[in-house]
Amino acid sequence: MTIFDPSETLFADDDASTLMVIFNHSRPRAHTPVFVCLPAMGVAASFYTPFAEALAQAVAGATVLADLRGQGESAMRARRGARFGYREIVEQDIPSLIASIVTQFPGRPIYLVGHSLGGQLGTLAAMHSAPGLAGLILVASGTAHYRVWPNALRWRASIAVQVIRLVAALLPWYPGRLLGFGGDQPRRLMADWSYNARTGRYRVSGSRIDYEEALNDIALPVLSLEIRADPVAPTGAxxxxxxxxxxxxxxxxxxxxxxxxxxxxxxxxxxxxPDEVVAEITTWVRAQSRGANVECLEQAVV
Incomplete structure (x- = not known):
C-alpha cells in the first residue's frame, strides 16, 4: 500500500534538493528498510521511479528519491546563476535529507543508494550522516578518474576530461544538456568533478575537510553493484x-x-x-538484517 502520494514533497529547500517518498509498502509500525536514492549527474530523480517502486515492494519497505541540487525538481539552476559545488551537496543537502528521513521513519534502517555521481556524493556525505545510516549501496558508481579506464579508451577519456574542464572554466556555466553529458551544471561543481577526473582524488572546493582522509574513517556495510563492460563506470573506477x-x-x-x-x-x-538490481540489493539487505539480529542476540546473551 502506498502511504504517501508520489507527488507529495516531504522535504524541500530552495537552496537544496527536493525529497519525495515515491513508494512506501511498509505496514504500520514495521521496521523494514528505507532506501534514499541519489541520481546520476544530470538525471532527474523521477527517472528512477520503476526502481523505487520495485525496491520498496520487494522488501515491504519504503524508497525515497531525491533530486540533486540543480537537477530535476530542484529550484536551483546553473543557467539562472546558481553557484554551488560538491560542498553544498555533501555537507548540507544530503545530511539534511537523511535527518528528514530519520524523522519521518524513526527506528528504521536507512540505506543510502547512489547511482554514478550520486554514489560518489553519497559516499562523501556518509562521513556526515553515517550514524543515521545502516549501509551504503553503490550502483554503477566509481571515481571519474580517466586513468582507471581500460587502456584502449584511456586517451579518449583524458581528452574528454580536458575538454569538459576547459568548457566549464570558460563559460558562465557548463552546458551539459547541449554537449550530451552531465546536464547543465555550475562551474564550481564541474571544477570539483574535473579534479577527481584528473587525479582520482576528492578535493571539495571551499571545505576545510580532507575528504581523502575522512573516507578512511567511515565504517559502514557497503554493497557495490557494477555493470559488466560499463564504459561510464568501468571496474577500475x-x-x-x-x-x-x-x-x-x-x-x-x-x-x-x-x-x-x-x-x-x-x-x-x-x-x-530494475529486477536484477533489486534482487541483488534485497539479498544483501536481508543478509545485513540477519547479521544485525545475530549481533543483538549475542549482546543480549553476554
Whole structure:
C-alpha cells in the first residue's frame, strides 16, 4: 500500500534538493528498510521511479528519491546563476535529507543508494550522516578518474576530461544538456568533478575537510553493484572508489544490466528495468538484517 502520494514533497529547500517518498509498502509500525536514492549527474530523480517502486515492494519497505541540487525538481539552476559545488551537496543537502528521513521513519534502517555521481556524493556525505545510516549501496558508481579506464579508451577519456574542464572554466556555466553529458551544471561543481577526473582524488572546493582522509574513517556495510563492460563506470573506477573506504565491510557484485541495450545505455537503463538490481540489493539487505539480529542476540546473551 502506498502511504504517501508520489507527488507529495516531504522535504524541500530552495537552496537544496527536493525529497519525495515515491513508494512506501511498509505496514504500520514495521521496521523494514528505507532506501534514499541519489541520481546520476544530470538525471532527474523521477527517472528512477520503476526502481523505487520495485525496491520498496520487494522488501515491504519504503524508497525515497531525491533530486540533486540543480537537477530535476530542484529550484536551483546553473543557467539562472546558481553557484554551488560538491560542498553544498555533501555537507548540507544530503545530511539534511537523511535527518528528514530519520524523522519521518524513526527506528528504521536507512540505506543510502547512489547511482554514478550520486554514489560518489553519497559516499562523501556518509562521513556526515553515517550514524543515521545502516549501509551504503553503490550502483554503477566509481571515481571519474580517466586513468582507471581500460587502456584502449584511456586517451579518449583524458581528452574528454580536458575538454569538459576547459568548457566549464570558460563559460558562465557548463552546458551539459547541449554537449550530451552531465546536464547543465555550475562551474564550481564541474571544477570539483574535473579534479577527481584528473587525479582520482576528492578535493571539495571551499571545505576545510580532507575528504581523502575522512573516507578512511567511515565504517559502514557497503554493497557495490557494477555493470559488466560499463564504459561510464568501468571496474577500475569502482575499485579506486572502494579502496578509499578502508574501514568499511565491502561486498562487490557484477550484474549484466539490460543486455539488449548498447553498453553506454546499460549504465542508465537498469533503473527502468530494475529486477536484477533489486534482487541483488534485497539479498544483501536481508543478509545485513540477519547479521544485525545475530549481533543483538549475542549482546543480549553476554
Amino acid at each position: 569502482a575499485t579506486e572508489l572502494l579502496a578509499k573506504l578502508a574501514s568499511c565491510a565491502i561486498e562487490r557484485r557484477q550484474i549484466d544490466g539490460v543486455t539488449k541495450d548498447a553498453a553506454w545505455r546499460r549504465h542508465f537503463s537498469w533503473a527502468r528495468r
